Every structure is written in structure tokens, then in C-alpha cells.
Amino acid sequence: MPNFKKHNKWEKQNKKNKKNKQKWLNNQNKLNIKKKFNCPCGGGQSCIVDRRRVGDWVYEDDIFKKHKLPLRNDCYSPLSVEQTNIISKYIQNF
Numbered sequence: 001m002p003n004f005k006k007h008n009k010w011e012k013q014n015k016k017n018k019k020n021k022q023k024w025l026n027n028q029n030k031l032n033i034k035k036k037f038n039c040p041c042g043g044g045q046s047c048i049v050d051r052r053r054v055g056d057w058v059y060e061d062d063i064f065k066k067h068k069l070p071l072r073n074d075c076y077s078p079l080s081v082e083q084t085n086i087i088s089k090y091i092q093n094f
Contacts, residue, residue: 039075048060048061048075049075067082
């Protein structure tokens, strides 16, 4: 008669290893996402990178898209001359 205790012990260990591997892969995906959307300002409610990641509305994105200008990559990216001129027009009307 075969010894079933050894087989069951091996299956339990194999299941634990699979779960640990899945957790590790999920954590790696989260780290990659954080690196991709990393901002030098440190993030927060007013960070344009965090707001885009969450799907929140960013007013300057609407303005730049309307005038077909490139979006800023992060909060510390300098505005181009065209972006500055257009934002100053919108601020004066605000």
C-alpha cells in the first residue's frame, strides 16, 4: 500500500510555492507601474501624474489637448513658450 502522507505533504508545499510566486509577480507589476508613473514631486492630490493614473481630471491637459500641444510628463517639467502663452490667456479669463 502506497504512503499517501508524503504525497499530500508535497502537494501542500507545491500549492504554497505557487501562491508565493503569484504574490511576487503581482508585487513586481505594482512596482513597474509605480516606476512608470513616478514624479519627482513625490506625488499627492495636486500631482498631475497621480491624477492621470487615478483617472482624475487635469485642467491643463484639456487646454493643451484643445490647442494640440504636448502634455507635460510630470510636475517639474518646464512649460514651453506656447504652453505658457495659452495658459496665461486662460488664467486672465479665469
